[in-house]
Amino acid sequence: MVFSQEEVEAHLGRLEGWELEEGRWIVRKFVFSNYMKGIAFVDEVAAISEAFNHHPFITIDYTTVTLRLTSWDEGGITSVDIKEAEQYNEAFEKMRTE
Amino acid sequence: MVFSQEEVEAHLGRLEGWELEEGRWIVRKFVFSNYMKGIAFVDEVAAISEAFNHHPFITIDYTTVTLRLTSWDEGGITSVDIKEAEQYNEAFEKMRTE
Secondary structure, eight states: OOOOOOHHHHHHSSSOOOOOETTTTEEEEEEEESHHHHHHHHHHHHHHHHTOOOOOOOEETTTTEEEEEEEETTTOOOOHHHHHHHHHHHHHHHHHHH | OOHHHHHHHHHHHHSTOOEETTEEEEEEEEEOOOOHHHHHHHHHHHHHEEEEETTOEEEETEEEEEEEEEETTTBBBOHHHHHHHHHHHHHHHHHHOO
């Protein structure tokens, strides 16, 4: 079920770094200290998204990796997007502290 | 040294799938039969770009990986962009025939 804008914003309040974009995407930029760390993060993101069978739009601009999530089939943001974003944040924190 | 538009187009004539975009990028979309093949290609692209120390702008939209190259410091397309694009094509062909 698609969340209302208020519901999305309540979830984003607990989700570091993610913002609502154009009312239908949630977006976060992840910045790395070198290029290959960003690529290793993309590999983690890919594995997570395969497990969800729900794939973010990814851009890699040197050391900045941007993820955009939406539920196309539902026409908005759903709990799957929020749960996946949480796992991306956990993967990022884990890489930062390694 | 930056190539003229005519020079870029002459090179692109020998470089399958690449097109000039906005006069200052060369671009190719690579489509894969599944998501993880596209991710494996991005890993190859990353290794090649580290060897050149020249990194393309990458987007991953499910099974479509798009690469954009330009020489920022030179303000246009140079022989480095063309050589790198050739290596990306070779990596793609190799993955396709494996």
